[in-house]
Amino acid sequence: FDINEAAVGFHALEFLIWGENRDRLSPRPFSDFQAITVLPADAEARGLALDELSNNRRRVMLVLSTEILNQDFESFMALWAAQSNDFRVRLENAASPYLLGDLLTALTSVLIEDVLARSLYPMLNGDFTDSFPSIFSHSSQNVASAQLFGLEQLLLETSTESMTLDEILSNLSGDYAEYFFQNFDASKECLVLLFSTQDASPIPTSAAEAEFTVVECINQLTNMIDYVEQVQSRLIGPV
Known part of the structure; x- marks a missing residue:
């Protein structure tokens, strides 16, 4: 398969x-x-x-x-x-630090491989066709929302009375606690806006405006990744 x-x-x-x-x-x-x-x-x-x-x-x-x-x-x-x-x-x-490290690796992999590498970086190079997950059905914004919603569930939901992953990470890093979800919410809004406005056409109405939005989304996502990797480096050494 x-x-x-x-x-x-x-x-x-x-x-x-x-x-x-x-x-x-x-x-x-x-x-x-x-x-x-x-x-x-x-x-x-x-x-x-x-x-x-x-x-x-x-x-x-x-x-x-x-x-x-x-x-x-x-x-x-x-x-x-x-x-x-x-x-x-x-x-x-698995020992708790390594298990937590695997979860953080999975989280950053989604952001790096699925969002940055497959969509935003090609878009920054002017590729406004292959960068969209669902260009033909014009539903790329739904794909972006689903990806980030999955990460949000991983961080905030638990089936027991124990701490959520977000609470654990917040205890390990003050920067994560203060800034991660600020960037997360801004990234979600930025990606949905970017995909919904550009998904209707493979060529943006304003290339300069689109590039500015892409760079803004990239900055917010890389900030999120940095905060997670700060926690990861404290658990199992440098990433």
Whole structure:
């Protein structure tokens, strides 16, 4: 199972359903997927069969892509089921500082790899197409919100009466306690605004304004990463 292939499958579905709109704004018409059961005269003159018409080919492609994605998810679930018990045992036996270090590494990895490296850095270089997680369906702002909401849950929620991860980190670092969520809230607002205003078109209406917003988002995210890495360095040495 390759998670990157599964991600490509999602983008293929997204492009199939919403893509190829010439104005990049309006949704793809449902008529593109309606079955054609009578061969038009012009298609017949070109020697085409019913199953070779664009609408019918598109319908088959949609079904096949969905089936492949379902198979990918089934493979992922099988892999997780086979390894989840060993993973739980490793977590239960890990020393607290190292377990906390793993959590902090996971947190910074999301910010660095999923947000900075895949979206903001390419955008800073003028790439306003591949930088958006969901450019065809115009829902990149929802992806950004979901990523940050997941981090917020990791930090603030607990299923027991014990301390939250945020409380632990706040006790370990005064800078984290004072500044992390200030930057977190500002980053969330900045990313959602950036994606929602630029997602409708691959070319920003004002390149200078877009660049300023991108730099602002990068600064806030790197501040968050710095505060987390300060805590991490105190636990297990320099990052």
